[in-house]
Amino acid sequence: MENLIAALIPKNRYGVLLRYTASLAIVLIAFMLRMAMADTLEAYPMLLFIPAIFLSALLFDHGTGFFATIVSALLAAYFFMAPIGSLAIGWAAAVPWSLYVLIGFGVSALTEALRRTAEKLHEAERHQNLLREELSHRTKNDLMMVISVLMLQAKGLKEKEARAALDSAITRIDVIAKAHERLRGGGEQGRVAIADYLEALCQGLGELLRDVRPIAVRVQADALDVRASEAVSIGLIVNELVTNAFKYAYPDNGGGTVQVGLQRRQDYLELSVEDDGVGCPVEVSSGLGTRLVRLLASQMGGAVERHAMEKGCRVAVRLPFAVDAGA
Structure with missing residues (x-):
């Protein structure tokens, strides 16, 4: 699992503008998918935004995850929650909407912790492999030296x-x-x-x-x-x-x-x-x-x-x- 996460994580840290623009694009893709499945997911207005939050935090940092959470919460409130076309959320929807924001923040923070752990594990494994290769190289050289000595001994x-x-x-x-x-x-x-x-x-x-x-x-x-x-x-x-x-x-x-x-x-x-x-x-x-x-x-x-x-x-x-x- 950590290898898959390490493969998804970009090798270089991008600039602020690029990170937040990419995070916005991820949320908009989730929004378009939610619009396309409006009838199927009518009772779950914010379901498809959770993966967008996770992916934003995984690819970049918890800040972009928080940003994705806020943007997706506003989109869900305006387009999918009564009254439609307004950010004035009714009392019935206020509690689940607030829970969604809290969960989104929590997912972002945990995802970045997971990301950092995966990076550390990947780096530790790479370092271990380098040490193993170095040890193997030295062992091979030592064995070749033993072979040379034995060959000289055999000739005599x-x-x-x-x-x-x-x-x-x-x-x-x-x-x-x-x-x-x-x-x-x-x-x-x-x-x-x-x-x-x-x-x-x-x-x-x-x-x-x-x-x-x-x-x-x-x-x-x-x-x-x-x-x-x-x-x-x-x-x-x-x-x-x-x-x-x-x-x-x-x-x-x-x-x-x-x-x-x-x-x-x-x-x-x-x-x-x-x-x-x-x-x-x-x-x-x-x-x-x-x-x-x-x-x-x-x-x-x-x-x-x-x-x-x-x-x-x-x-x-x-x-x-x-x-x-x-x-």
């Missing part, structure tokens, strides 16, 4: 296993860095456009892992915004599954296509990584990558399923997806 190692372990750590940190790179403000915490994030992530993984092998990585993901923490978990799962596909699906420098998918299915997300390689065994070794995938899925309340296909292997991860977690 001769043991293949130690170097492979550092390379795996580097790719996992890079997954987190990419999420922070695409973080944007919104809600209680930042969100990430998951389709663009996975596209960038898989492009980087393909360039890193394929060497000279003709292996393509394709991504087909729904356009969704997810929380940053969820994006990191999804990215880490994709990282492990795509890395495993490159390692085991195409032996002897074979080639093929690794297909990454993320689709929304009612109240859950279906994340899948599918290859057209040599297939997958029924029994899966409990390596670090496999354990990490199952742990991340479990933390998100999801489950992992592996399916052997006629050609290749498909791993599907089913993750809960709340309605307010996406765009």
